[in-house]
Structures are given as C-alpha cells and as structure tokens.
Amino acid sequence: MYSDEKIFNKMVERRRDFHRYPETGWAEFRTTSIIAETLINAGMDIRFAVDFVEMEHVLGRNTDIKAQIRRAVSQGASPEIIEKMKGLTGLVAEIETGRPGPVTAIRFDIDCVDTTETEDPSHLPLLLGFNSVNANSMHACGHDGHTAVGMTLAEQLFSERSLLKGKLRLIFQPAEEGARGGYAFVKSGIVDDVDYFLTFHLGLGNPTGTVFGGTDGFLYSTKIDADYKGVGAHAGAEPQKGKNALLAAASAALSIHGVAPSSDGLTRTNVGVLNAGEGRNVVPPNAHMKIETRGATEDAAKYIYLSVMRILSGAADMYDVKLTTQKCGEAVSASSDRDLAKTVTDAAASVSEVDRTELIQPMAGSDDACWMMKKVQDNGGKATYIGIGADTKAGHHNDHFDFDEKAMGIAFGVLYKTIFMLNGLSPV
Known part of the structure; x- marks a missing residue:
C-alpha cells in the first residue's frame, strides 16, 4: 500500500x-x-x-x-x-x-x-x-x-x-x-x-x-515565560523615577547565554524572544522573555534550569523591578x-x-x-x-x-x- x-x-x-x-x-x-x-x-x-x-x-x-x-x-x-x-x-x-x-x-x-x-x-x-x-x-x-x-x-x-x-x-x-x-x-x-x-x-x-x-x-527541556514589571518615566526629565525592565531583561539574557557548562552532561539555553518598552523617550516599564533550557541528564537539566531562574531573579533585584515567571512546557x-x-x-x-x-x-x-x-x-x-x-x-x-x-x-x-x-x- x-x-x-x-x-x-x-x-x-x-x-x-x-x-x-x-x-x-x-x-x-x-x-x-x-x-x-x-x-x-x-x-x-x-x-x-x-x-x-x-x-x-x-x-x-x-x-x-x-x-x-x-x-x-x-x-x-x-x-x-x-x-x-x-x-x-x-x-x-x-x-x-x-x-x-x-x-x-x-x-x-x-x-x-x-x-x-x-x-x-x-x-x-x-x-x-x-x-x-x-x-x-x-x-x-x-x-x-x-x-x-x-x-x-x-x-x-x-x-x-x-x-x-x-x-x-x-x-x-x-x-x-x-x-x-x-x-x-x-x-x-x-x-x-x-x-x-x-x-x-x-x-x-x-x-x-x-x-x-x-x-x-533526547534532552530534558523546560520552557519558561518571564515578565519584568518596572516603572515608566520621562527618559529626559525624570529618568531617576523610572525602573528599567528592558535593562533587567537584557542583562538576564546575556547572563543566561553565559552560564558555565555542567560536568553532569550537555546543557543548552536559548532566549528566543525579548520584547520590551513602549516609546523612545520612556523608561521601559515592562519586558517579556521566552526562554528554554535543555540538559542531557536529569542533573544537568536541573542545573541549567536553576541557574536561569537565579539569573532572572538576580536581574530583577539589580534593577529593582518585579519578576513573574511561568513554566510553559516541559519534556523528559x-x-x-x-x-x-x-x-x-x-x-x-x-x-x-x-x-x-x-x-x-x-x-x-x-x-x-x-x-x-x-x-x-x-x-x-x-x-x-x-x-x-x-x-x-x-x-x-x-x-x-x-x-x-x-x-x-x-x-x-x-x-x-x-x-x-x-x-x-x-x-x-
């Protein structure tokens, strides 16, 4: 047939x-x-x-x-x-x-x-x-x-x-x-x-x-959505009143791609989406990221996932913005x-x-x-x-x-x- x-x-x-x-x-x-x-x-x-x-x-x-x-x-x-x-x-x-x-x-x-x-x-x-x-x-x-x-x-x-x-x-x-x-x-x-x-x-x-x-x-994998919430402000007149969600997300993205490899097995990370900001002269009050982690073993997968979550949290603290995350997918x-x-x-x-x-x-x-x-x-x-x-x-x-x-x-x-x-x- x-x-x-x-x-x-x-x-x-x-x-x-x-x-x-x-x-x-x-x-x-x-x-x-x-x-x-x-x-x-x-x-x-x-x-x-x-x-x-x-x-x-x-x-x-x-x-x-x-x-x-x-x-x-x-x-x-x-x-x-x-x-x-x-x-x-x-x-x-x-x-x-x-x-x-x-x-x-x-x-x-x-x-x-x-x-x-x-x-x-x-x-x-x-x-x-x-x-x-x-x-x-x-x-x-x-x-x-x-x-x-x-x-x-x-x-x-x-x-x-x-x-x-x-x-x-x-x-x-x-x-x-x-x-x-x-x-x-x-x-x-x-x-x-x-x-x-x-x-x-x-x-x-x-x-x-x-x-x-x-x-x-097959690699273990976790898919994460992350949202930073800051405060908008006039970028010229009152920048000190803003809390920059874009910079938090950008900092996190660079750090996520710089995580050290694991001796427990191959790891992968990817920030596939980063959307942020509202206007040229506005301190960006929001940012949205779509991220994935992968690991060849359960321990490697856990290592890379926890590393990414720490980075996301650390970036929020560094720029004094709020962070919410959601696990959107997972594979074994x-x-x-x-x-x-x-x-x-x-x-x-x-x-x-x-x-x-x-x-x-x-x-x-x-x-x-x-x-x-x-x-x-x-x-x-x-x-x-x-x-x-x-x-x-x-x-x-x-x-x-x-x-x-x-x-x-x-x-x-x-x-x-x-x-x-x-x-x-x-x-x-």
Missing part, C-alpha cells in the same frame, strides 16, 4: 493544505477539525482532547482562543466540529478489531512553529501556492507531513481492520513545539494500557530513503527499545523506497513524545521513536524549510508494515 499512487497523492494534497494553514500549539482548531471530519467520514470513532485531558495539566495554552477559532472557521474548519472541541485541540482515534491482541498507539504531532515563512521566489511552497497565509506561523518542522501521514494511515488501517487483531490508537497531539501537549495527554491516561508505542519524525538531517528504527539522546528524556526498533527496521527493509536502515539515531533535541514513551515503558510496554529521512531545503525551524514529500510515502509504508508485524493476523 505504501507505493500506491492514490494514497501518496492524497498525503501530498493533505500536507500542502496543512502547510497553507498552519496553527501553533493549542490553537490547531482547523487542523483538528479537518482530521476529525476525515476520520468520522471514514467511519471511525474519535475522542476530542476535551473528553479526556484535564485542564490543570495543560501547559502554555494560547489565551486568545476566540480569535483562533474565528480564523479557523474562516479557513474552512467545521463550526459544528469546533463546537465539540470546547476550546481544546487534538484528538484520539480508536480502531477496535474485536480480536485479542496488543494495544498499539501511534502518535502524530500537528502544530506548527512560531516563525514567518520566507518569500524567496525559489521556495517551492511559494512557487506552488501552498505557502503559509498565517502570520508568524509556519510548518517549519514537518508536522504537516506527520499529520497527513497519520490521517491517511488511519483511514487505511480502519479499512483493513478485518486483517488486524487487538486495538490501534492513533493520537493526534497538539502543542509539541514548546513541549506543551505531551504531558497533558500522558496525564490523561491515554497510553496507560499501551503495549507498543510508535512515533516518528521526518528529516532530522537524514536523507530520503534512510530509516532509523529508534532514537536515543527517553530511549527507544531495541527489540521494537528492530521490528521497525525489519519492516522498513521490505519498503522498496528505503535504501538504508539503522537501528538507532542520536538526537540532540527534545520531544514531548518522550512523556508517552516513558509512561509506556514504566508500565511494561515497548516504545520507539522512528527516524524517517527526508531531504530538506534548510534546517528545521528555518524559514526556508521544506522536505522531500517522497518521505511521506516511506513513513506510511514503514508504519503500515510495522503495525501489521505487531497487530496483523499475518504479515503483509
């Missing part, structure tokens, strides 16, 4: 539609609506996130929900389906075969990156008319492809459920960027009964035709089970478009799917994070990012074959 032209063309069409209308974490109303409508029309049972996620576990949620919903409807989302979401994005689809067998979950992330797509005339999405129309929103990480593969795979597996055993659970997770969605889904219990957990990513520096059965080396580390990764590479070897397989790829990033992997493994199940190579025009999160769409066909084939090896009445 992986080389079926009709299936491949369907994935391409869907991917380009999602690329045209990207939505950031916890605001994927159109995306969720399109997925839901497609799977319902195929006859599948679905549950929206609101049916199982507890709001207390939701991190970094977009507060301007009404505006996001209005935009989604104007861009083709179903108002009736959006009403059923009750302000929370994402969904889960179940395929119950009625025959004894394992519970296998496959997770697909559906959100985009907070960046603006290039207007370079050589950029393929622009040339073909599927470049992003939403401000500061771009599928610059391949999640449009992940979603298209997930929808199409769900349809195909449901149509062939008579050939399967056990249960399949397809998880369409919001807010992977910023590590905001995985934790809420795990706390809901959605993977508590899972025997096998699969997820995948396109690209990651690997060429089209390469498949890694698993991934190791996880490792892929070798035997399940081997099942994936065995499946990939029978996909004609695959020309190289490796058991494990190293990873220097973070993914909140690790919450799900770790939970499944803690409960005695197996989990793996599959790497599907895809030639790209630029690195992930770059405004020129685009990937070789042939990789979606490979991803479909690898997942399809793997699922039949785990849940099939007989291999395909």
